[in-house]
Amino acid sequence: MSESILSIRGLRKQYASGTDALKSVDLDIKRGEIFALLGPNGAGKTTLISIICGIVTPSGGEVLIDGKNWQRHFREARTRIGLVPQELTMDVFEPLISTVSFSRELFGRRPDPKRIEEILRELSLWDKRKTILKELSGGMKRRVMIAKALAHDPDILFLDEPTAGVDVELRRDMWNMVRRLREHGTTIILTTHYIEEAEEMADRVGVINKGELILVEEKTELMKKLGRKVLHLQLAEPLAAIPPTLAEWNPRLSEDGSTLTYEFDAKAERTGIPSLLTAMRDAGIAFKDLDTHQSSLEDIFVGLIHHSKAAA
Numbered sequence: 001m002s003e004s005i006l007s008i009r010g011l012r013k014q015y016a017s018g019t020d021a022l023k024s025v026d027l028d029i030k031r032g033e034i035f036a037l038l039g040p041n042g043a044g045k046t047t048l049i050s051i052i053c054g055i056v057t058p059s060g061g062e063v064l065i066d067g068k069n070w071q072r073h074f075r076e077a078r079t080r081i082g083l084v085p086q087e088l089t090m091d092v093f094e095p096l097i098s099t100v101s102f103s104r105e106l107f108g109r110r111p112d113p114k115r116i117e118e119i120l121r122e123l124s125l126w127d128k129r130k131t132i133l134k135e136l137s138g139g140m141k142r143r144v145m146i147a148k149a150l151a152h153d154p155d156i157l158f159l160d161e162p163t164a165g166v167d168v169e170l171r172r173d174m175w176n177m178v179r180r181l182r183e184h185g186t187t188i189i190l191t192t193h194y195i196e197e198a199e200e201m202a203d204r205v206g207v208i209n210k211g212e213l214i215l216v217e218e219k220t221e222l223m224k225k226l227g228r229k230v231l232h233l234q235l236a237e238p239l240a241a242i243p244p245t246l247a248e249w250n251p252r253l254s255e256d257g258s259t260l261t262y263e264f265d266a267k268a269e270r271t272g273i274p275s276l277l278t279a280m281r282d283a284g285i286a287f288k289d290l291d292t293h294q295s296s297l298e299d300i301f302v303g304l305i306h307h308s309k310a311a312a
C-alpha cells in the first residue's frame with residue numbers, strides 16, 4: 001500500500017469562458033492526514049475538489065486513488081470519497097433520516113440503520129431525525145450535509161469551506177468531528193479561508209493561487225521556516241514620531257505612541273534586536289516592557305500571496 005491515498009497529476013481545467021482555473025496541478029495526499037488547501041477567492045480550490053469528486057470534468061491530467069485512475073474506476077472512487085460541498089443541496093421535503101440513509105445506499109453501501117443512528121447522534125441530529133429538511137435552521141442543514149457525506153463511510157472526505165458562515169459552536173463541533181474521523185483513519189482535505197482553521201487542524205498545508213499550487217508544506221515546518229517574529233516594546237514615555245536614527249530597522253509606532261513594533265526573521269543569525277536597543281538608548285528612548293511573538297500562519301499566507309503577485 002503506497003503512502004499516498006490520492007495522487008493528482010498535471011490536473012488542468014479551462015472553463016468554457018476561457019478561465020484557466022487550474023494550471024497543471026500535482027499533489028499527493030498522504031493516507032490519514034488532514035490537508036488544508038488555502039487560497040484567496042477564485043484560486044481554484046472548489047474546481048480542484050469538484051474534479052476529484054467527479055462533478056467537474058478536467059481539461060487534462062489525472063487523479064489516482066490508491067494508484068488507480070479515478071475515471072476508469074469511477075464506482076469504486078465514488079464509494080471511497082465523501083464530499084461536503086459549499087452549497088446546500090438537499091430535497092427539502094424529505095425527513096432528515098431518509099435523506100441521510102438514502103445517501104448511504106446511493107453510494108452502493110448496504111442499509112445500516114445502526115450506523116446512520118451513530119452518525120446522526122454524533123452530529124447532534126438524532127432528535128431531529130423525523131423533521132423535514134425545510135424546517136431546519138441553516139446550521140442544522142449544514143450538519144445534515146456532513147451526515148450525508150459520511151453516510152457511506154468514505155475513507156477520503158472533502159470539506160469545501162466547511163465553516164464558512166457557521167457559528168462558533170458548530171465550528172467547534174466540526175473541528176472535533178474532523179479530529180475523531182482522523183483518529184479512525186479517514187483522510188481529510190479541507191478548503192478554507194480561515195487561516196486559524198488550517199493552523200488548528202491541518203497536518204499539511206497547500207497554498208493555491210490563480211490555479212497554481214505555490215506551496216505544499218508540513219504546517220509546523222512552514223511556520224518554523226517562514227515564521228517571522230515580532231518584537232513589541234512598551235515605551236516608558238509615548239513618542240510623537242520615530243526618530244530618523246531608528247529608520248534602518250523600519251519599526252512601527254502605535255497610534256498612541258506608546259508601543260514600538262519591530263518585525264524580524266527569527267532564524268536569521270542577526271535579528272537586529274541588540275543594535276536596535278542600542279540605537280534606542282542612544283536616542284534616549286526607554287522601554288518598560290517587551291515581548292516577542294511568533295507570526296501566525298496568516299502572516300505567512302499574506303506574505304506568500306503578496307510575493308507571488310509581485311513575481312507575476
Ligand SMILES: Nc1ncnc2c1ncn2[C@@H]1O[C@H](COP(=O)(O)OP(=O)(O)OP(=O)(O)O)[C@@H](O)[C@H]1O
Pocket residue numbers: 015016017019020021039040041042043044045046047048
Ligand atoms: N462553472 C464555471 N464556469 C466558468 N468559470 C468558472 C466556473 N467555476 C469557477 N470558475 C472560475 O474559475 C476560477 C476558480 O474558481 P473556484 O471556484 O475553483 O475558486 P475557489 O478557490 O474555490 O474560490 P472561492 O474561495 O471563492 O470559493 C475562478 O476564476 C472562477 O471564476
